[in-house]
Amino acid sequence: MKSFASDNYSGIHPQILDAIQHANKQHEVSYGVDYYTSKALEQFENIFGTVKVLYAFNGTGANIISLKCCILPFQAVICAETAHINSDECGAPTQNIGCSLLTLPTRDGKLTPELIKPLLSRIGNVHNTQPKVISISQSTELGTVYTLNELKILCNFAHENGLLVHLDGARISNAIASLGVSLKEATVDCGIDIMSFGGTKNGLMMGEAVLIFNDVLKENAPYFQKQTAQLFSKNRFIAAQFIALLTDNLWLKMAIHANRMAQLLAAETSKIPEVKITRNVDANAVFAIIPTYAIEKLQHKHHFYIWDEQTKELRWMCSFDTTEDEVLNFVRTLKELIR
Numbered sequence: 001m002k003s004f005a006s007d008n009y010s011g012i013h014p015q016i017l018d019a020i021q022h023a024n025k026q027h028e029v030s031y032g033v034d035y036y037t038s039k040a041l042e043q044f045e046n047i048f049g050t051v052k053v054l055y056a057f058n059g060t061g062a063n064i065i066s067l068k069c070c071i072l073p074f075q076a077v078i079c080a081e082t083a084h085i086n087s088d089e090c091g092a093p094t095q096n097i098g099c100s101l102l103t104l105p106t107r108d109g110k111l112t113p114e115l116i117k118p119l120l121s122r123i124g125n126v127h128n129t130q131p132k133v134i135s136i137s138q139s140t141e142l143g144t145v146y147t148l149n150e151l152k153i154l155c156n157f158a159h160e161n162g163l164l165v166h167l168d169g170a171r172i173s174n175a176i177a178s179l180g181v182s183l184k185e186a187t188v189d190c191g192i193d194i195m196s197f198g199g200t201k202n203g204l205m206m207g208e209a210v211l212i213f214n215d216v217l218k219e220n221a222p223y224f225q226k227q228t229a230q231l232f233s234k235n236r237f238i239a240a241q242f243i244a245l246l247t248d249n250l251w252l253k254m255a256i257h258a259n260r261m262a263q264l265l266a267a268e269t270s271k272i273p274e275v276k277i278t279r280n281v282d283a284n285a286v287f288a289i290i291p292t293y294a295i296e297k298l299q300h301k302h303h304f305y306i307w308d309e310q311t312k313e314l315r316w317m318c319s320f321d322t323t324e325d326e327v328l329n330f331v332r333t334l335k336e337l338i339r
């Protein structure tokens with residue numbers, strides 16, 4: 001059964017698996033002082049310029065390390081209500097850092113200065129947690145993508161108000177594939193201070209990279225990584241995966257494909273009069289409402305999640321390994337169930 005549930009249902013890209021095999025040939029120095037970790041750093045520097053790179057086992061870990069670098073326990077992270085750090089990390093940021101999250105409802109998963117401004121009146125009031133970081137997801141949990149202009153406006157606004165910008169890039173590859181600009185242009189050049197570069201949802205067995213651009217945040221980062229139990233003694237196996245991912249833009253090719261499959265899925269399902277595509281399909285997620293009687297039957301054939309139990313809005317995710325045939329097969333099944 002091919003699933004449209006999540007891009008982490010997919011397996012490992014063969015080139016990534018080969019890279020793990022390659023790194024398995026001999027002994028290497030542990031804790032990231034190895035050939036593979038320094039080669040991966042070189043590749044990240046070729047893309048971003050000067051950057052500090054640390055690794056995490058998963059996206060939650062990468063977010064905790066990143067936010068820990070930015071914040072003190074009496075400070076707060078501003079994020080969308082839909083942000084993974086708020087809705088899907090079991091309170092990990094607040095538990096691990098002691099900070100609070102100031103969440104904002106959004107129309108499309110994206111934060112804007114207008115939404116954030118009312119929270120700034122807290123600054124300097126000892127009775128309030130102090131906003132310090134704006135955390136955004138790119139692409140967002142609602143499948144939308146911030147434009148370069150939106151990113152620049154948000155980062156300038158943050159910095160003018162003494163705030164930092166964290167980017168949860170679990171799906172940064174899909175966002176870049178959608179924007180058609182370089183990784184550097186859409187991150188450090190816009191003013192992002194710290195971000196995660198997702199691997200797990202784009203063909204890795206596991207692993208995310210924390211990329212730190214703001215010099216002030218670099219010094220304490222390795223200690224936070226260790227304290228957060230995210231320092232892998234055999235780091236070469238994460239780094240080797242990133243070497244393969246970054247070589248010849250494999251990350252981009254996979255993300256372009258996943259996004260194209262989402263476009264196909266949206267185009268084909270929207271031809272069915274009973275199906276409503278509910279959100280912009282900017283990256284690799286399609287949100288839809290279909291007749292409720294068909295949901296469970298469709299789930300028996302292709303696993304996917306109901307995004308909103310109240311409205312019965314569904315989320316269909318495409319991966320680097322989703323094929324056109326699988327998309328068309330899904331659409332065929334849906335048509336048969338609705339008939």
Ligand SMILES: Cc1ncc(COP(=O)(O)O)c(C=O)c1O
Nearest residue numbers: 058059060061084137141168170
């Ligand atoms: C936006 C976003 N950030 C981070 C993550 C990482 O989560 P995990 O800790 O499960 O790897 C996910 C996974 O669903 C995500 O969608």
